[in-house]
Amino acid sequence: MTTRNRKPEDLRSARWFAPDDLRGFGHRSRIMQMGYAPEDWVGRPVIAIINTWSDINPCHAHFKQRVEDVKRGVFQAGGFPIELPAISLSENFVKPTTMLYRNMLAMDTEELIRSHPVDGVVLMGGCDKTTPGLLLGATSANLPSIYIPAGPMLRGNWKGKTLGSGSDAWKYWDERRAGNITKEDWVEVEGGIARSHGHCMTMGTASTMTAIAEAVGMTLPGASSIPAPDVNHIRMCAEAGRRAVEMVWEDLTPSKIQTRPAYENAIAVAMAMGCSTNAVIHLIAMARRAGHDVGLDDFEIASRKVPVIANVRPSGAAYLMEDFYFAGGLPALMTRIRCHLHLDCLTVTGRTLGENIARAEVYNDDVIRTVDNAIYEEGALAVxxxxxxxxxxxxxxxxxxxxxxxxxxxxxxxxxxxxxxxxxxxxxxxxxxxxxxxxxxxxxxxxxxxxxxxxxxxxxxxxxxxxxxxxxxxxxxxxxxxxxxxxxxxxxxxxxxxxxxxxxxxxxxxxxxxxxxxxxxxxxxxxxxxxALLPERKPRFERGYGWMFSKHIRQAHEGCDFDFLETSHGGPVAEPDIF
Known part of the structure; x- marks a missing residue:
């Protein structure tokens, strides 16, 4: 049973629905227009489910169904779920790059939370920029929030060989360029490398960032490792919905979870995972949104101390995320770098990181190595x-x-x-x-x-x-x-x-x-x-979002956030006036 630190009249959504005035009438009548009754919202936390599903995002193809599981969990815990779609950043298709729009998703998320009658938030992402984008926005909004990772896809296969997203695409493309495989072989690789919904199953940016979300404390224990098609992913979504309601009553906000030690945990975990280089940019931006001056020096310190122990491609030679999950997943890996972690950090469970991983075990010592038998003796990245x-x-x-x-x-x-x-x-x-x-x-x-x-x-x-x-x-x-x-x-x-x-x-x-x-x-x-001979550079954009991007984007070592979104420009979102 969750500890209730708040009463129904304290709910943020009550500012929309409770007042006995004309504005309150408008809010109640319009929600009743959609078939709801007062029993649906009175005294119940309203939970926003921010969903980055789209028809052209293969990483999130299952979110159309998973959102129903989240809603089920919210209902079970006595909440009222509302789905709010956000921009879907499909790494495979968006040009010139999804990185151009990460901050747009962050703003989208923050403003969805700011402007709607919600008390808590479930964030649904996983494709590379969706994890940092959603978390950046939720951090600035600072309402109780929990993150649901999309999960890695199943391992690929071609002629009995295991294929890993990206890594084997580059490998076999070079073999084709060298004349070692045929065009027909290449088409078979195309059809075999991505066998299910879910994000890349190598230790790419997607798996890196969902692991970081878990290490920071923003997901349920083990959530980042569950393969997207696994039935445990469905159960995790429902549990996250239930937990979101409890977090509202507990008033457990991101600012209470995302401490500087929590970000130091995330950096240590990233190093041990053999993380994507993109982790640097996103983690710096996320930490600074939370008010912590994390920079490249923090990565360098961790790199000298924490070895790579996840034998997952591309740093490892043998395994993929499905293997990592069955070897014990992220909680198991964290037990092996326990001495580098702040175990007293609070997480979305309401328990500490140390409590979350207390029962975790490693089931395959070749997938998750010991520190004494590391893949690489230092951390994955060097500055x-x-x-x-x-x-x-x-x-x-x-x-x-x-x-x-x-x-x-x-x-x-x-x-x-x-x-x-x-x-x-x-x-x-x-x-x-x-x-x-x-x-x-x-x-x-x-x-x-x-x-x-x-x-x-x-x-x-x-x-x-x-x-x-x-x-x-x-x-x-x-x-x-x-x-x-x-x-x-x-x-x-x-x-x-x-x-x-x-x-x-x-x-x-x-x-x-x-x-x-x-x-x-x-x-x-x-x-x-x-x-002295360098030519003058012309602006890349004349109008719109691109113009705003060019005017306000920070450099890579600063996390590529917009300058006006940094913590120095204000803390949590100001509440809208309700008249």
Whole structure:
């Protein structure tokens, strides 16, 4: 039985429905117009279910049914559910990138909560940008909120081989470019790599961010690991609906859960999971919305302490998220890095993280390794700084060839994605495996929206020679399902005059991951001469959301949030006036 810290008359929704005046009449009569009676809402918490389902979002294809399970749970606990659709950011189809619209979803979520007669919130997401977008908005709104992850899809299959989202797409595309598989083989891979609804089942951005939501304390224990088609996912949705009602009575808000120690837990878990590089941007934005000045240094501290122990592609070689779930899931992994976690952090269950994982067990020591038998001895990510990235850049050394962790080589520079794409398959391209491919003008402003272009293709002539990894450098992002020696999020970006804009083909770049350094071997005097020659940049947008984006987007090391949405611009949403 939940502890009631509030009375029915304290409910926020009562401000709409309780007053015996003309405005209250309008609210009651219109909800009765939809077939509801006072018994549906009087004295009951109204729970908003913010659903990011759409007909073109395969990660969320099951949400059309799952929302009914959430509603069932809300009804069971004595609440009144209302479904509020939000913008659906389908990673596979939205161009130029869903990252351009993450903050739009955050604003959509915040304003849906602000403007409607709701007491608590269930957030339904999972596809890459939906998790941070929904949580950013709910954090700013600060009503009792619980997150439902979409869950990973089932493992793929082709000719008896296990396929993993993204990771094997890149792998077999290179094999096709090298002439090792046929077009017919490729079509079979297309049909076998995604066998069910749900998000990517590798440790891509989707699985990373849902794990982070759980580590922060915003999901039910184990929720982030459940495969989307598993019946336990249905049960979890109903339980989340029930729990949302209890959280309203307890007045358990995100601000009580999302403490700085909770975000330190999330960073530690991300490192142990072999997380997506995108975790850096989203976690920084989320923590800052919660009022905590988390930055790249926090990731670097965790990276030196917490090893990668999840043997899940692309950092691991063998397994996928379905295997991870059956090995015990995220609660089990957290038991193995217990010494790096703040176990007293409160979660949406009303219990601490330590209480939530007390009974968790690891059932397969090869899927979830021990710290002494880690996949990679340090955390998944490394933060590099130097004259080429004074505000930092990010790399995933756990997913690259060891020989490239200390390397110097000449730059081969591309100013935009089309020119890179046109050149990369040219057999006459002057490039060796020692070159460092550079793509610039692909950051938050330059992309626009910082697209996932950072995993530059290996030049075709090198693929034919058997090369499968080389250093690549960009102010773009890359898919969390990607792998290889890709250095990303170079900040400040080239489009705003960052040092990346000054690099020329042939310049020597030195990368030293153990020392966390990246250096452009060009004198300061020469760089200043080049800076004077930089052309003036024109705005990417003249109107609409894009114009607002260009005016207010922060750089990658700041989380790419809008400046006017940061905590310094105010705390929880102001309540609308009810007349």
């Amino acid at each position: 590099l700084k130097g004259n080429l990235a004074p505000d930092g850049c990010v790399m995933k050394p756990s997913a690259c060839e060891p020989r490239l962790r200390q390397h110097s080589g000449p730059a081969l520079v591309f100013d935009d994605y089309p020119s890179m794409k046109a050149a990369i398959d040219d057999d006459n391209l002057e490039v060796t495996a020692d070159h460092i491919l550079v793509l610039r003008n692909a950051g938050p402003q330059g992309g626009p929206g910082m697209p996932e272009w950072g995993m530059l293709p290996i030049p075709k002539k090198l693929v034919k020679q058997g090369v499968r990894d080389m250093l690549r450098l960009s102010d773009a992002r890359m898919s969390g399902t990607s792998y290889g020696a890709c250095i990303l999020h170079v900040s400040p970006e080239a489009h705003v005059g960052g040092p990346l804009a000054l690099v020329r083909t042939g310049d020597i770049i030195t990368v030293d991951i153990p020392a966390r350094r990246i250096t452009l071997e060009v004198s300061d005097e020469e760089l200043e001469m080049r800076r």
